[in-house]
Amino acid sequence: MNLSDNDLLRYSRHILLPAIDIGGQAAIGQARVLVVGLGGLGSPVALYLAAAGIGELLLADDDRVDTSNLQRQIIHGEASIGQAKVASAAAQIQALNPAVRTRQLACRLADATLMDAVTDADLVVDCSDNFGTRQALNRACWERQKPLVSGAAIRWEGQITSFDARQSTSPCYACLYPDLPEEGLTCSESGVISPLVGIIGSYQALEALKIITGAGHNLVGRLQLFDGLTASWREFKLPKDQHCTVCQAPRV
Secondary structure, three states: OOOOHHHHHHHHHHOOOOOOHHHHHHHHHHOEEEEEOOOOOOHHHHHHHHHHHEEEEEEEOOOEHHHHHHHHHOOHHHHHHHHHHHHHHHHHHHHHOOOOEEEEOOOOOOOHHHHHHHOOOOHHHHHOOOHHHHHHHHHHHHHHHHOEEEEEEEOOOOEEEEEEEOOOOOHHHOOOOOOOOOOOOOOHOOOOOOHHHHHHHHHHHOOOOHHOOOOOOEOOOOOEEEEEOOOOEEEOOOOOOOOOOOOOOOOO
């Protein structure tokens, strides 16, 4: 990918970074990223990836914008109430960076549609809000050998990690949560402080860009937890579960 003069100017602050440079920016511009969920986490993920010059964003969400979303879902506004979240997000992305291609998947990904979306992507960012989707995404990413950046936020607490099925030593989401019910607490039931989703979502975008460019060290094999009330981070090693039913099972 050749960068135009406008690209060199627009992404100059990236190109100045030795870990990215022109080659890394070109890799960003060629990448196709699937963002699952255009809510509190997906908003900063989509906006920052678009600003960074990602080649294409596959936007997946079956929900519509509601007034209660606007407290934290910063990609949507008053004028978007009632619109499909993928349409609202795509409009904001185009306003921010018209060079970024978008594909709207206004459905809950499952079965064949999920596998097709994961297959089409170079990297997946899980911004969903339910365990069923997270587990299904994990299985699809492992089968298709696609990197997965996983984040979650509720009340005052957030967590983030990455999985990379291309690495034999990488754990997967099922190693972290092998047996969880499909229904769990949501922000609508428990609440969430609005900047928390911005912190975790922005971190997910950072992880995605690092994996795409190969810059620095990513979170594969490490789980980080953030407590907004105490302003503290904790990190734990996340080993591969040798008995995991997903990443230890033969790929189809």
